[in-house]
Every structure is written in C-alpha cells, then in structure tokens.
Amino acid sequence: MFIEPEGLYTTEMYLGGMSSSLPEDVQYAMYRTVPGLENVKIVRNAYAIEYDCIDPHQLKHSLEFKEISGLFSAGQINGSSGYEEAAGQGIIAGMNAALFCLGKEPVILDRSQAYIGVLIDDLVTKETTEPYRMMTSRAEYRLVLRQDNADLRLRAIGHDAGLVSDEDYNKMLAKKESIDREVNRLKTTILGGNETVQAFMLKHGSTPLNNGTSLSELMKRPELDYEKLAEIDPERPELPADIVEQVCIQIKYEGYITKQEKQIENFKRLENKKLSPNFDYSTIKGLRKEAIQKLNKIKPASIGQAGRISGVSPADIAVLLVALKA
Ligand SMILES: Cc1cc2nc3c(=O)[nH]c(=O)nc-3n(C[C@H](O)[C@H](O)[C@H](O)COP(=O)(O)OP(=O)(O)OC[C@H]3O[C@@H](n4cnc5c(N)ncnc54)[C@H](O)[C@@H]3O)c2cc1C
Incomplete structure (x- = not known):
C-alpha cells in the first residue's frame, strides 16, 4: 500500500493499492484497520465503474465478428479495461476494417510477436470473468517482447499493411x-x-x-x-x-x-496447424464432453489456440492431432 500526497498545497492523500467499491461505512471500518489510519477521514470514497461488454469469444483474432462479416470490435466493450488495452485493440480493428474494405488479408499478431497478440488471443480464447488487464506476466515470450525492439519486430508488418511509410x-x-x-x-x-x-x-x-x-x-x-x-x-x-x-x-x-526463440518455433508449429471455423467437434471420437463443448463454442483458429482453451486438456489435443492427421 502507498499513501501518496495529492499535491503540495493539500492535506489530501491518495491510498494506492487498497481499491474498493464497498459501502462507505465498510470502507471506514476497513481503512481504519491500517496502522496510522485509525482516525482517517475520507474526502472522496473509493468507487467502481460497471459496464457491459460482449462475449469476446464471438470475435476472430482479427477482431471481426465471426458471425457478422465486416463488423470489427475494439476496446472495453470486448471485456478489457484500460487505455493501452483499448488503443491496442483499436489499431488492429481499425487496420483490419480498412484492409477488409480493400479486399486484403487481415493483420493478426500472434503471442510471440506483440503484447497486442497476447491481449487479443486471451480475450478471444480464455474465459475472462473480470475486466481484462494486460500484464507482462501474461506473455510467455516476454523476453523477446521488449520496447527496445518494437520497431524491429513490428515495422515490417505495419509497412505491409500500408500504415508505415x-x-x-x-x-x-x-x-x-x-x-x-x-x-x-x-x-x-x-x-x-x-x-x-x-x-x-x-x-x-x-x-x-x-x-x-x-x-x-x-x-x-x-x-x-x-x-x-x-x-x-x-x-x-x-x-x-x-x-x-x-x-x-x-x-x-x-x-x-x-x-x-526455440520455444517460439514450437509454438508457431502448433499455430500453423489451422482448424476450420465450421468444424463440428462432436464428430471426433475420444474427445471429452467438456472439450467438445468448449471447442464448439470457441471454434479455435488453430491447434495452438485450442490448447489454450481452459477445459481442453493436452490429452484432448493429442486426440485432435490424430483426427486432424486422419
Ligand atoms: C474514472 C475512470 C478512471 C480510469 N482510469 C484509468 C487509468 O488510470 N488507466 C487506464 O489505463 N484506464 C483507466 N480507466 C479505464 C479506461 O478509461 C477505459 O477502459 C478505456 O478508456 C476504454 O476505452 P474504449 O475506447 O474502449 O471505450 P470508451 O472510452 O468508453 O469509448 C466508447 C465511446 O463510444 C461512445 N458511444 C457509446 N455509445 C454510442 C453510440 N450508440 N453511438 C456512438 N457513440 C457511442 C461513447 O460516448 C464513448 O466515447 C478509467 C476509467 C474510468 C471510468
């Protein structure tokens, strides 16, 4: 917890790290348990914002709706919270809406290329029950996702999409x-x-x-x-x-x-094993019920994405790989 002065000419302090949306009397009881804050006075109560969102499983990695061709969705309506989260999705959805109009392939960043790739993959794959926040710990390849190499990683992609001169x-x-x-x-x-x-x-x-x-x-x-x-x-x-x-x-x-980079190569191998968005997983023998339900709901774009769905086990992926080969 941090107690931060709000400014030089005020006695107000901001209590960082103790967020709350509880009723005022509960907030008083809670904050006054902190040594040194026994007599604290609250100038403005902590509060939370509630907002509605869509189920992001309805989206492809391009942020286009699976069922509504040409409609793209970005920002907290997709279940995220935050400025960068909204901006990161906004650039992808905007870029892909423009590319769609031009009849070109969408830009999709994967988990090994950018934090935006991790963010979107998590949103469209995982079950997010709380507003999603991008954190470095969510990126398994964060050793290569550095700000110092952003230009080397992404500029060619931006150039191909017509965004970089x-x-x-x-x-x-x-x-x-x-x-x-x-x-x-x-x-x-x-x-x-x-x-x-x-x-x-x-x-x-x-x-x-x-x-x-x-x-x-x-x-x-x-x-x-x-x-x-x-x-x-x-x-x-x-x-x-x-x-x-x-x-x-x-x-x-x-x-x-x-x-x-070796781990990324392995990851790419599974990402490149594409799955059809129209496939009915109940036709595969040996898949568990839960896996069938999840796979039919999310319709993953690749074996890699299928493996990241909660409720789809490594054994299910093995069955899927055999079926794919057949
Ligand atoms: C008090 C507060 C403090 C915050 N502090 C932080 C912070 O410190 N750091 C951080 O990262 N994030 C913070 N956030 C969260 C962050 O602001 C949001 O997650 C982010 O701005 C969402 O961006 P967005 O573009 O998805 O949505 P919004 O910014 O909400 O944009 C949606 C837009 O759509 C418009 N709109 C809605 N309906 C229609 C319609 N029918 N037709 C046309 N337009 C419509 C709205 O007017 C709005 O302009 C804070 C949020 C709040 C409320």
Whole structure:
C-alpha cells in the first residue's frame, strides 16, 4: 500500500493499492484497520465503474465478428479495461476494417510477436470473468517482447499493411543491417592471448585467455562489456546509441534469447496447424464432453489456440492431432 500526497498545497492523500467499491461505512471500518489510519477521514470514497461488454469469444483474432462479416470490435466493450488495452485493440480493428474494405488479408499478431497478440488471443480464447488487464506476466515470450525492439519486430508488418511509410520502413531495415553487421563482426573477431589482451583481462578482474576467443564471447562475461572492450578492439566502427544498445542486448542475452526463440518455433508449429471455423467437434471420437463443448463454442483458429482453451486438456489435443492427421 502507498499513501501518496495529492499535491503540495493539500492535506489530501491518495491510498494506492487498497481499491474498493464497498459501502462507505465498510470502507471506514476497513481503512481504519491500517496502522496510522485509525482516525482517517475520507474526502472522496473509493468507487467502481460497471459496464457491459460482449462475449469476446464471438470475435476472430482479427477482431471481426465471426458471425457478422465486416463488423470489427475494439476496446472495453470486448471485456478489457484500460487505455493501452483499448488503443491496442483499436489499431488492429481499425487496420483490419480498412484492409477488409480493400479486399486484403487481415493483420493478426500472434503471442510471440506483440503484447497486442497476447491481449487479443486471451480475450478471444480464455474465459475472462473480470475486466481484462494486460500484464507482462501474461506473455510467455516476454523476453523477446521488449520496447527496445518494437520497431524491429513490428515495422515490417505495419509497412505491409500500408500504415508505415517507405522512408520509415527503410530506416528500420538500415538499422537492422547495422546491428547484424556489428554482431557478426564481434562474433568473428578472435583475440589471442597476447600481452595487451592479458593485461586488459587482469585489469578488469577477468580470467586470462587460454586460446582464441571472440569479442562476443568476452562481452558475455559479467565483468566485461562493449564499452570496456573498446580498449582492445581497434576496428570498432562509430555507431549510434540505439544500435549499440541492440548489439549489447543481442549478445549479452544470446543464450536466453535463443532458448526462447526455440520455444517460439514450437509454438508457431502448433499455430500453423489451422482448424476450420465450421468444424463440428462432436464428430471426433475420444474427445471429452467438456472439450467438445468448449471447442464448439470457441471454434479455435488453430491447434495452438485450442490448447489454450481452459477445459481442453493436452490429452484432448493429442486426440485432435490424430483426427486432424486422419
Ligand atoms: C474514472 C475512470 C478512471 C480510469 N482510469 C484509468 C487509468 O488510470 N488507466 C487506464 O489505463 N484506464 C483507466 N480507466 C479505464 C479506461 O478509461 C477505459 O477502459 C478505456 O478508456 C476504454 O476505452 P474504449 O475506447 O474502449 O471505450 P470508451 O472510452 O468508453 O469509448 C466508447 C465511446 O463510444 C461512445 N458511444 C457509446 N455509445 C454510442 C453510440 N450508440 N453511438 C456512438 N457513440 C457511442 C461513447 O460516448 C464513448 O466515447 C478509467 C476509467 C474510468 C471510468
């Protein structure tokens, strides 16, 4: 809980972390249990807002209604709450409504590409009984969903959809090329254990080299970094800060990122096994009743999505995979 002063010229405080919509007398009883707030006076009671929403299972990942072609839906009417949640859906629904009018394929971001992908997939797949809030912990691939790489992840998609100018797109391509070139240089520049290098290692409390080691391997040592290595890296080009940042992240965390990329490959394999929106799951022998009901209600777009429906077990997915093969 935080007690935050509302301003310099007021004695009002905001009580953060103790939200409530209970009746006033209950709020008094509750807040006065907090040590230091025994005599608290409430200037404005805590309150909640109630609003209606649709069942988001009626939507495709494009945010178009499954049953109403050409109608797209975004924002808290879909069961979310929040500014970013509304804006994130708004850009997808707006983009896809425009693409629909142009007779083009919709843009769908998956869970490994963007938080928007996680948000929409959760809304259209899971049973959300409370207003949905986007939290980093909901994203299983959050190591790659970073704000520092948003342009590298998403700009090509925006460009394909006609939302990003050629100029901005080309800027991203040039940036990517510079990053790749520098990462490659660091991986292929091998240092031997000569006197200068060993003295450098000693100075920074790092183990001396026994054999040829690449600059990128050295960067991964906790006591060394890109800045420090400049001393023994005379070939280093002058690079803008945003490129250096990406180079450092990509090399320092390479092991973890590669691991996550493998998980993403597995995820994509299941996402690419498409399911028909018209399929009747009661025709599959061996599926449990609950799974049949859930699958028929949600009509998942892929095996991957089917596996994320609560009430559909890994055993049901195995049955589904066999049926799909047949
Ligand atoms: C008091 C309060 C504080 C909040 N604080 C925060 C916060 O700090 N951070 C945060 O992230 N979120 C906050 N939220 C939640 C956030 O504001 C909403 O979830 C978000 O704005 C929803 O955006 P939206 O575009 O989906 O809906 P809305 O912003 O409600 O937009 C819907 C629009 O549709 C219009 N409309 C309705 N019916 C019709 C009709 N028949 N024809 C034409 N137009 C119609 C409405 O007038 C409205 O302009 C707060 C909400 C409230 C009420």
